[in-house]
Amino acid sequence: MQPIRLTGNDLTFADVAAVARSGCPVELAPDARERMSRTRAWVDGVVGGPQSMAVYGVNTGYGSLARVRIDDAHIAQLSWNLVRSHAAGVGPAVSPDAVRAMMLLRANALAKGASGVRPELVDTLCAMLRSDVVPVVPSRGSCGSSGDLAPLSHLGLVVFRGPDDEDAAESGEAWFAGARVPGATAMREAGIPRLVPAPKEGLGMINGAQLTCAIAALTVVDACEVVLASEIACAMSFEGLLAVTRALHPGVHALRPYRGAVQTAANLRRLLEGSTLVDALPDKVQDAYSLRCTPQVVGAARDGIRFAAEQIAIELNAVTDNPVILLDAQAGPEGENKAFSAGLFHGEPVGLAADHLKLCVSEVGAISERRIYRLTTGNLSARLPPLLAERDGLRLGLMMPQVSAAALVGHNRQLAYPASADSIPTCEDQEDHVAMSTTAARRAAEVVDNTRQIVAIELLAATKALWARLSDDPGAKLGIGTRVALAVVEERLGGRRTAAAPADDIEKLVELVREGALTRAVQDAVGPLAGVIDG
């Protein structure tokens, strides 16, 4: 794999997924290295230089302790103290892919060259990604402001060491070569030296909402896949329920031209091209909302997800540090002080986006569940077998999978409650409004997981519905997209049969969606469908 070069400006969602999940290597771009070195030189000048300038986080305390000046002799210890005392996470560990994404995003933010840390720090992060040294980061306890201090400090414990000692007991933990070991052990075995933090590097490591952004970015990637898979499942349900496609007509959507609705309608039309099962009942003029209004509901979700993704994409290539060092800024009344204290670390933009993302995706799941209900309910399903049970009576059909889908909807409704709406003052009222963005992002990831499971259940239900239709009318033709989808599902199920325990089938289809195999196979056959986000 070609390494991705970090410039601070060019990272995409695809890059994040490639590094986090496929082990794609990363390196610092030469011009970024040069930029970093120049700002670093300025910081070095502050510490050793003749002017006695107070710069936040370089030679002061942190948070409300910015009022305290620290003398030059203690500056390395200051950073190391920061990392240790801020490693305050609790609870189960964040998944390794999200930790890798967090490391990548931190490295990219530093590559922008406004933080004043050494290029060696980014090199160390890149080396850890390459050797797959993944720090253990507890998932709970971050307010997302000023950034994900605690989660990034758990990364800092592995990256840094104290100026006077190398105490492995204070090096956190990391996964390396399949084992969970002390951070110092992992780094030693991977051959990566831990760094004694240079001035400002403690703060440079931990200030910013990179865990929020890492989880949110991977969740955007997953959400896009789940939404597209839900449209494929919906198209199969259209056929299974002998639906009317007039509600998908482009003329209809031109009259209320939401971009997402137009896209969803177009995708459904494309998938259903050539189908003889839809529009087959002459007296039927329109369907229930879960079919007819899918463009409006899933389309609106698409619009919301796109907005969230745009916000998160900005954060992928943003400096989230404080202070930032602007070498070219006008000197102004502060003379040579190029450090600007500001609030770029605040997690709000990403937290709000993540809250919106999860609300949108939970609606995609909610409408999918209603289609599952119709498919399994005798009087609503255009005479499909009740509960989609096999006609030989040897199966309960999908009675309980529909119940599971309903439970997932209920769970999503709980998770949809916005985390960003809350705030609790911290740090002696200095940090008197915080984002709670990390919680928003974690819950968004859960909503997407749940929704993937609902979509898998719809795929199973729609598949069984199509089997019933094809067995009633062997000459029936499926759409150009749905016929491929059916084949892919059948391959995964091991033929035209279901397992005795539906959980076994659902698990297989959840994996099918997670791997992206369904949308890939369908698009190979029908050409690209409208994606959820651009690029």
Next chain:
Amino acid sequence: MADVVIDGRRLTPRQVAAVASGATVSLDPAALRRMLESAELFPQHIIREKWSMLVGGEAPADSAVAVRTFIEGHCAGVGEPLSEPVLRALMVCRANVLATGFSGARPEAVELLLAMLNAGVTPVVPSVGAVGVGGSIALAHVARVMCRYGGKVRRNGELVPLEEAMRGLPELVPTEKDALSLLNGSTLTTAMGALAVAGAHTLLDAAVAACALSYEVVRADLHCLAEGPLAARNHPGAVMVARRLRLLTDQSTLATLQRRPDSFSVRCAPHTLGAAYDTLHYVEEVVTRELNAAVDNPLVFADSREVLEGGNFHGAPVALVMDHLKAGLTQVGSMAERRLFRLTYGQLSGLPSFLVHGTGFNSGLMLAQYTAASLVSECKGLSHPASVDSVPTIQHHEDHISMGPIAASGALHLVDLLADVVAIELLCAAQGLDFRTGSEEAGRAGRGSRSIHAAVREIVPRWDADRVLHTDLRALGAAVRAGRFGPDAIQLAPVEPAVAGGV
């Protein structure tokens, strides 16, 4: 003899928690006799009789095929497996339901459940996808393993092949009535609810201890604990909490009777902690009733020789109280966070910022407060009620559902989150007390507070210079969860001669 004997009448949340963490279980002989009586009366072909109602169409002619289809067909559900303790709780709770003698299940089913528990064998069951009514998905996964049809299984935490795990355990050839009784009811909600109740007791007891320690550090005006006003309002929880706080701070020279009303997080602590205890006692009453309830359908009445259909399986009673419990506990955590915010806030506490010397160079316990704030915020989100929602299921048949498993798993999760908040208050308050009783101020903490402080210091040393905070949080959090700060664990120092200004 087993640690816990079940008889369908007297199972408590604490016993469920004990079994969840490994206690052994046996069946009371009288309960066994009751089960035999009702099993005789139960319709032999109940599943095939209900088939047309549930599934529509023809039932299989062969009873064994119907049983197997019924059990396996209920095995839906998705997601990460339920934890081992929850699984063990589920199994003992279901055994106790059957032991009520109203289910018509044969004792063989209970005996196998108990044998599996005592051998450390637990099925792997997906955690998501149950709604807390009727046929339970989680119970179906358990039954699938009991009947050796398939599924994954653990023995003492390790995944082992099904045959190996079940070797030596009694064989169950399930009848139709066994199968129905193994599946029917919202027992997963009840099991998680029982664990939440047991956990909430441990949590609240530790929260009172942490509060007492904070009282010392903020030099609380103990008028807020005076019996008169509390009796005049007369909520039992508040009266009890105030009494306990008085005892813990007895003989303190720090927290004394003054004329200086404190902020609400101090002054009103007995009222919020007390309201949480009142809530918990109500919730416990409902959960305990449900633990010993016939939640099956249909039910067999051996005396009148009747078999009656009803709706005893619906999870609403426990779902509602789980949502209630979440709110009660969240406000305790929320107030604890405000107290520890004060402790770490130099201008409010009169102590060094973040409770450490050399602030600036050291950040002390700054981040502990952030962590507490984040956890409390997470609890607020979890407190959003699950039981207000319902999604129609099973062909309009189960057209109102309880969402009990979501409410109960939320409560269990919330208890876990708040244990760390209480741990953080203990950490901050113990550190603050070191300043109050150290060389600069020669204060003396109360009879109980001293013991609480000593217990904290056995687990984490004083914070003199920055170190890895996570290490302390993890150790104290574990101690809170293990009940290290319950009333039984706190020794009261002997009464000393009265000090001027003391209580």
